[in-house]
Amino acid sequence: MKRTREQTIFIVLFLAPAFLLFTGFVAIPGVRALLYSLQKWDGLSTPEWVGLANFRELFTDDGVFLLALEHNAFLTLVAGSMVLSLSLFFAAVLHRRVRGATVFRVAFFFPNVIASVAIALLWVLLYSTTDFGVVNGALRWMETTLGWPDIDLPFPFTGKQYLIYSIVPMLVWTMTGFYMVLFLAAMEGIPETFYEVAELEGASPLSQFWHVTLPLIREVLVVGIVFLAITSLKLFEPVWIMDNEWPSRDTHVMATLLYQKVFSEYNVGYGSAVAVLLFVLVFFATLVTLRLSRREALEY
Amino acid sequence: MGTRAQVLHDRITTACISIGKESQHTWIANTEIRGIRAVPRYVQQEICAPLPATHEGPNPALLSLNSQRVQDDRAPYVEKTFNLMLRHDCPLSRTLARRDYSRVLISGEFYFYCRPGRLAWPSRSLYNPRVSKLRKLGWPAAAAFALAGATAFTTWDGALRAARPDSGTTRRLEAAIFEGGYGINWHQKIAAQYTRAHEDDGIVVDLWGEPRLAEKVKPRILRGDPPGIVLESRLPFWLMISTGKLLPFDDELAKPAYGSDRPWRELFIPGTLDAYTSDGSVYAIPTSFGAWGCWYDARQFREHGWSVPKTWPEFEALCDQIQAEGIAPLAFQGKYPYYSWFTYVSLLQRCGGLSLINRVNGLEPGVFSEPDALRAARLLQEMAAKYFQKGAMAMTHTESQLQFVNNKAAMIFCGVWLENEQKDTIPPGFELRCFNVPAVEGGKGNPQMFNGLGMEFIFMPAEGQHSDIAADFTRYLVSPLNAPDMGESIGVISPIRGGTPRSAVSPALQSVLDMMDEASINGAPGIFSCRLDTLLLEWHQQVMVPALGALLEGSITPEEFGKRMDDGITRVHANPDIIIPNFTQYDPAAFGEAT
Structure with a gap:
């Protein structure tokens, strides 16, 4: 079918906003970041082309990038798998209609409506070693009543040594609700008949979950995993806020390292190289996950 | 070998040309601005005519051009203003080089005004000859790019402040002041005073400020x-000095200070101008004096019968005594291990004397592993392990300082800004006082001296307007004339020696002045400071802060700490991009230290 002039104008008009936004705010800055990563530039003097020197520096420097990468990997694997299993568990339980499901659904989703900065500040207070610290207060109470854990209190949860570990519970608390709702929505879409049949065949709730629910929400599960990987790789606010805008090698993740290199140390080239690698990682993580999980979608 | 942009820069002059007309009835025919062609033919001829014919293209002299509308009191009929980049070999370039502002008649009815040096970044010029090729992509692409450009331009320009232009005979100095704990009210008051005093000269100082100043500037x-x-302290000043983006204050420092007959330079507390001195030129003027000491509540000390320690063993004994009474001896800003840097530097001087400070300032390889430096690190680590409040390593500066002002911890090492930072939380009756870092046994350093330095520096960007007013206003701001008022209004000790009278400041700051008096040796104030934290941004962030954190947490030994710091310095030496300027050596003998 031949397009009329009106149609062309229409198409162009409707594509233009997205195209403009993408060009202006994604494509052009992206390409520029790529170029910066091949330059030595402090933001003031004339940029100098240095080829791949910035990338070499990432791996040969004093290893701060590798440490940041390690922290990202830790958070992705540990926090990610906890979020995934917990959200699946909660979704399955809510799907089977426990008492008060609606209340739980709202309660679990609640952290998602709070700004991430506010969440980080909230957890800073929870972990505080001053009198505000709820966690340390609880530990102290346990220590006096149960004699456990026998450690030096208050424990510096947000001290540089422990920060990365202390972030895990926060991430799990923040993210579980969203994935739970995501998976729950997928589960609600599964026809009840499947479960009825499984029940008649004598399948236990666990095997129903394993053989009916899981295969049928596979698509959404994969999307969830991709989201999780991307979110954990791009993690910024929790570390930035909990380390008071001053992370160091003990606490850096890639995004904070990037920011600090560019805006505190004025090493635009290095920072852009981190950004490029971050992009490549996210890109491949997505690609691999999608490829591994490619299978015919089941229609019902 | 320079890059392309530099080569270009050597061969061009930049100018701002306002094209207008003499009468109200004739208008420039070509009002449509499309690159170079918008310039009337007369202008093009004037600029290009004498160039050799070998040049190709319509306008070889004109390298770049963009336009904007202007409001200009001096030329009511000015129609458009163009920013031009001209080759050096065109006659207009030479005219511009000779004059500050010239009015050139082109033909009977057109003229233009020229002002040199408005465009500073040839590589970032808005005009790009290749843009015209876009037209081949058709109108959607062109429109899309235009819209994107317009959006970017308006948001970019709207989000940022710009200097208010001069008008008529008025010359405006824009002063941007970081709005921290001291606020900017006092600075604005001084700016208003200065403006009033220079009313007849038509000088106006526009002073503004905000907490996120660095991001705006x-x-x-x-x-x-x-x-x-x-x-502002969060800009890469050494980088700016090395790239010629800052102007030195040298000429101004030779002039007499406001409120004194002596040259401005001689009035500063020696050492306070050192932080940004490069090859003898001073690139920054401190507006306040910073001192590092240990703070305590005199009332609490009195009630418990504690006394201020003079030596490290006395200090440790005091800490033990405080601890025995169930109070934490020391609060610490553990989230920022950087706070212990100044205590560490003080201990370096106590243990190794000024000669050790000199070697650290000189970035000597292995200096942090010397026995004296290791001893300083060990003292710091022991102090942290034994006497820091529990959980201090997870406290921010405000949290830990709050613990201190609430008497939950008896002492805290901090800078002179502590009182101002906690002014809303210090309870009535709290007697904030300061004592010097105690002397160590058998130390080589003179224990009367203290870690003191200039702070809150003022810089003069090379491309800013009216550097003459800028330098003069800075001289006015930091002067014996205004120092007492500064102390009274915002509680700042002036870097002008003796500029802040005792009567002008709070008892807490008086105790700092006492410390200064005690540190006065042979008539010279005994202060020292280490420049590494401001000089080496990356070393600071990636080496020093984490190493100090690990040392204080006890996860590394002093020897490992010294090695980490030294390895960092070795990497600094291996990096040719890092500028290491000369520095003023301290003279140990002058301060009664053995050399």
Whole structure:
């Protein structure tokens, strides 16, 4: 079918906003970041082309990038798998209609409506070693009543040594609700008949979950995993806020390292190289996950 | 070998040309601005005519051009203003080089005004000859790019401040001041005083400030349109000095200070001008004096019968005594291990004397592993392990300082700004006082001296307007004339020696003045400071802060700490991009230390 002039104008008009936004705010800055990563530039003097020197520096420097990468990997694997299993568990339980499901659904989703900065500040207070610290207060109470854990209190949860570990519970608390709702929505879409049949065949709730629910929400599960990987790789606010805008090698993740290199140390080239690698990682993580999980979608 | 942009820069002159007309009835025919062709033929001829014919293209002299509308009191009929980049070999370039502002008649009815040096970044010029090729992509692409450009331009320009232009005979100095704990009210008051005093000269000082000043000023430095003076600590000043983006205050320092007959330079507390001195030129003027000491509540000390320690063993005994009474001896800003840097530097001087400080300032390889430096690190680590409040390593500066002012911890090492920072939380009856870092047994350093330095520096960007007013206003701001008022209004000790009278400041700051008096040796104030933290940004962030944190947490030994610091310095030496300027050596003998 031949397009009329009106149609062309229409198409162009409707594509233009997205195209403009993408060009202006994604494509052009992206390409520029790529170029910066091949330059030595402090933001003031004339940029100098240095080829791949910035990338070499990432791996040969004093290893701060590798440490940041390690922290990202830790958070992705540990926090990610906890979020995934917990959200699946909660979704399955809510799907089977426990008492008060609606209340739980709202309660679990609640952290998602709070700004991430506010969440980080909230957890800073929870972990505080001053009198505000709820966690340390609880530990102290346990220590006096149960004699456990026998450690030096208050424990510096947000001290540089422990920060990365202390972030895990926060991430799990923040993210579980969203994935739970995501998976729950997928589960609600599964026809009840499947479960009825499984029940008649004598399948236990666990095997129903394993053989009916899981295969049928596979698509959404994969999307969830991709989201999780991307979110954990791009993690910024929790570390930035909990380390008071001053992370160091003990606490850096890639995004904070990037920011600090560019805006505190004025090493635009290095920072852009981190950004490029971050992009490549996210890109491949997505690609691999999608490829591994490619299978015919089941229609019902 | 320079890059392309530099080569270009050597061969061009930049100018701002306002094209107008003499009468109200004739208008420039070509009002449509499309690159070079918008310039009337007369202008093109004037600019290009004498060039050799070998040049190709319509306008070889004109390298770049963009336009904007202007309001200009001096030329009511000015129609358009063009920013031009001209080759050096065109006659207009030479005219511009000779004059500050010239009016050139082109033909009977057209003229233009020229002002040199408005465009500073040839590589970032808005005009790009290749843009015209876009037209081949058709109108959607062109429209899309235009819209994107317009959006970017308006948001970019709207989000940033720009210097207010001069009008008529008025010359405006824009002063951008970081709005921290001291606020900017006092600075604005001084700016108003200065403006009133110079009313007849038509000088106006526009002073503004905000907490996130660095983020506003940095793009303007990139754009070549910075404020006349900037007070801000989070910009890469050494980088700016090395790239010629800052002007020195040398000439101004030779002039007599406001409120004194002596040259301005001689009035500063010696050492306070050192922080940004490069090859003898002073690139920054401190507006306040910073001292590092240990703070305590005199009332609490009195009630418990504690006394101020003079030596390290006394200090440790005091800490034990405080601890025995169930109070934490020391609060610490553990989230920022950087706070212990100044205590560490003080201990370096106590243990190794000024000669050790000199070697650290000189970035000597292995200096942090010397026995004296290791001893300083060990003292710091022991102090942290034994006497820091529990959980201090997870406290921010405000949290830990709050613990201190609430008497939950008896002492805290901090800078002179502590009182101002906690002014809303210090309870009535709290007697904030300061004592010097105690002497160590058998130390080589003179224990009367203390870690003191200039702070809150004012810088003069090279591309800012009216550097003459900028320097003069800075001299007015930091002067014996205004120092007492500064102490009274915002509780700042002036870097002008003796500028802040005791009567002008709080008892807490009086105790700092006492410390200064005690440190006065042979008539010279006994202060020292280490420049590494401001000089080496990356070393600071990636080496020093984490190493100090690990040392204080006890996860590394002093020897490992010394090695980490030294390895960092070795990497600094291996990096040719890092500028290491000369520095003023301290003279140990002058301060009664053995050499």
